[in-house]
Amino acid sequence: MSIGITGASGQLGRAVATRLLGVVDAADVVLMTRTVESLSDFAARGVSVRPVDFGDRGSLAPAFEGVDSLLLISTDRVGDRVAGHVAAIEAAKAAGVRHVVYTSVPNPVPANPALAAPDHLATEDALRSSGMAWTSLRNNLYADMQLASLQQAVEAGRLVVNSGDGRAAYVSRADCAAAAVGALTGGGRTNTAYDITGPRALSAYDLADLAGSTVEVVQLDDGAYVEALVGSGLPEGAARFVASFGRAVREGYLADVTTAVRDLTGRPPTSLEDLVRSVDS
Numbered sequence: 001m002s003i004g005i006t007g008a009s010g011q012l013g014r015a016v017a018t019r020l021l022g023v024v025d026a027a028d029v030v031l032m033t034r035t036v037e038s039l040s041d042f043a044a045r046g047v048s049v050r051p052v053d054f055g056d057r058g059s060l061a062p063a064f065e066g067v068d069s070l071l072l073i074s075t076d077r078v079g080d081r082v083a084g085h086v087a088a089i090e091a092a093k094a095a096g097v098r099h100v101v102y103t104s105v106p107n108p109v110p111a112n113p114a115l116a117a118p119d120h121l122a123t124e125d126a127l128r129s130s131g132m133a134w135t136s137l138r139n140n141l142y143a144d145m146q147l148a149s150l151q152q153a154v155e156a157g158r159l160v161v162n163s164g165d166g167r168a169a170y171v172s173r174a175d176c177a178a179a180a181v182g183a184l185t186g187g188g189r190t191n192t193a194y195d196i197t198g199p200r201a202l203s204a205y206d207l208a209d210l211a212g213s214t215v216e217v218v219q220l221d222d223g224a225y226v227e228a229l230v231g232s233g234l235p236e237g238a239a240r241f242v243a244s245f246g247r248a249v250r251e252g253y254l255a256d257v258t259t260a261v262r263d264l265t266g267r268p269p270t271s272l273e274d275l276v277r278s279v280d281s
C-alpha cells in the first residue's frame with residue numbers, strides 16, 4: 001500500500017515521514033512538497049519525492065498517482081487555502097486515492113472565533129462529500145509553540161493573554177505526527193473526526209505556574225491584546241490571528257481532552273510539563 005504526504009517538508013510533514021519510515025518500507029512512501037530538494041535526505045533513503053503545489057493544479061495528478069492513503073496537511077495560507085485544499089481532494093479522488101487524512105482544528109464550526117476555523121470547516125465538508133474514506137485529525141494547539149511564550153513570560157515576569165480562564169489541551173507536534181501515522185496505517189476508524197489533544201487542558205494560570213511562581217498573568221480584552229502584540233513587533237494580521245485563538249480558548253473551543261492520541265498510537269500523549277522538562281534537560 002502506498003502512503004502519500006503533502007506538505008512533507010514542513011515541521012509536521014517531516015515528523016510524520018520520519019515516523020512512518022519506522023513502520024513501512026521506504027518504497028511504499030511518497031513525499032510531496034513544493035521544494036523537492038529539501039527532502040533529499042528522504043530521497044536518499046529510497047522514498048519517492050514528488051513536486052506538489054496546491055496552487056499549481058497541474059502538479060496534483062502526477063503527484064497522487066498510485067497513492068492509496070494520503071495525508072493532506074493543511075497549508076499555512078490561512079484565509080487563502082480552501083480552493084487549493086479542495087483541488088487536492090478532487091485530484092486525489094480522480095487519481096484513485098482511497099483514504100484521505102486531513103489536519104484540522106478542534107471544533108471547526110461557524111461560531112468558533114479562531115480565524116483558522118472557516119478554512120478547516122470548508123475543507124472537512126469537501127472531504128466528507130468526496131466519496132473517499134476520510135479521517136480528520138483536529139489537532140489542538142501545538143504544545144511546542146508554548147515553549148517560546150513560556151520563556152518570554154519568565155523573562156518578562158508577565159504572561160499577557162486574552163484567554164481569560166479558558167483552557168487549551170495543548171498537544172505536542174510529535175504526538176500529532178504519531179496520530180497521523182496511526183490513522184494512515186489503519187490504526188483508527190475512517191469517516192471519523194478525532195480531537196488530537198494532550199493529556200489535560202491548561203489555563204493561562206496553569207501556564208504561569210509552569211513557567212515559575214514569579215510570573216503574573218495579565219488579562220487583556222481582544223482589542224488591547226492585538227495592540228500589545230503589534231507593539232511587540234507582530235504584524236497586525238498575525239496579531240489578529242493569535243488573538244482569535246486566545247478568544248477561542250476563552251470561549252471553550254479548545255478545552256476538550258480526548259483519548260485520541262492513545263487510541264491511534266497505543267501510548268499516552270506527552271504533557272506540556274514533560275515537554276518543558278525535556279527541553280530544559
Ligand SMILES: NC(=O)c1ccc[n+]([C@@H]2O[C@H](COP(=O)([O-])OP(=O)(O)OC[C@H]3O[C@@H](n4cnc5c(N)ncnc54)[C@H](OP(=O)(O)O)[C@@H]3O)[C@@H](O)[C@H]2O)c1
Pocket residue numbers: 006007008009010011012013032033034035052053054055073074075076077084103139140141142145173
Ligand atoms: N495545531 C497548531 O498549533 C498549528 C500551528 C501552526 C500551524 N498549524 C497547521 O498545521 C499545518 C502543519 O503544521 P507545521 O507545523 O508542519 O507547519 P509548517 O512547518 O509551517 O508547514 C507549512 C506547511 O504548509 C505547506 N504548504 C504551504 N503552501 C502550500 C501549497 N501551496 N501547496 C501544498 N502545501 C503547502 C508546506 O508544504 P511544503 O513547504 O513542503 O510544500 C508545509 O507542510 C500548518 O500548515 C497549519 O495549517 C497548526
